[in-house]
Amino acid sequence: MPQLFSPGANTLFRTVLIGTPFLLIGTVFALYRIAYSPYATQVGVPVDQPVPFSHQHHVAGLGIDCRYCHTSVETSAFAGMPATATCMTCHSQIWTQAPILASVRESLSLNQPIRWTRVHQLADYVYFDHSIHVRKGIGCVSCHGQIDQMPITWKANTLQMGWCLECHKHPDRALRPPSEVFNLNWKPAGDQTLQGRTLAKQAGIKSIQEITDCTTCHR
């Protein structure tokens, strides 16, 4: 009977035996890394917009409050996108000939809204409400990052479920006094966790069990 296996078969067998688990683990690891990479989460990736609007210039440079443009953030689920008239409140007088604002002027004259590209896109099965977060003392920065340092807006956090839950499990780590919610540069004076517990009580935050319930966000 002729030899079934060549002399190299042993080596091949060992390689496959040892290599297969590595390959499997490696694949899982790679998929995991891809799922959490900016490629999948879009974190830190500037989004192209019809007008290169800079929060850095308007917020850090000029000191305009978030609510000047995002007017419904305290009262509704949607923070609100400014109408073209809001842009033109200033830009009817300043930078009136600037080429980068051409589409804003066109939007006003044609009475056609500007088509902004959404930066924070939650899945449709997620219920999210800005007003409750703002009212209970979650600062803009907690989710949107240092938006006052962004020349073009990008996502600062994944907005994945695990990330949401991290805060819903430990609200005391993020809570701030109601007066500092829109202050993008606020830092806790003392121990945040200790202070956070007091703030949670003052704001009447429900129990961790209640705010981590499925139906809190999936209704």
Add this chain to the structure above:
Amino acid sequence: MKRIGSGCVLLLAIVLGSGCREEMRNDSRLKPLQEDAFFADRNSSRPLVPNTVPRGHANNDDFFYQGEINGKLVRGFPSPVTRQELERGRDRFNIYCSVCHGPTGEGDGMIVQRGFPQPPSLHDQRLRDAPEGHLFHVITRGYGVMYPYADRVTPQDRWAIIAYIRVLQLARNSTINDVPPDQKARLTGP
């Protein structure tokens, strides 16, 4: 054997692949201001049908909603001004007005410093004497190069802002003798 094996792989691929559909992620629910082909202007956020009055929005209180009664600008406020309302007014003034009018109403806000035409100081005698209804009109309808703020500031908040403007005007022309004795220490400092 081989056939069963490849069958299993195919089945697995179908099962896994079917899990990748995004129907629930993007269902028929529309987000605010989302574009949608259903309407001619592709805007899913619909304007109100003309002449509809949303429940609770029968704006029949002319003092509160118009700042004028029978074409005459009102003086005073629709309801007594509380400390809470003044604080609300300060808050709103700093968000919407101070960008041009400046934090004290001087007309030296950041946008003015960057080239916006300077508004008159809120401490001008003309504006100190102006009826509250005039200020309400200006916020609601705009004035000169100032755009209307009716879509950004609710009537309730407009009255709060006007009350705060009155505070600024009062403070500008006050002397130390106008400060209640028990508050004086806070001004002179330790």
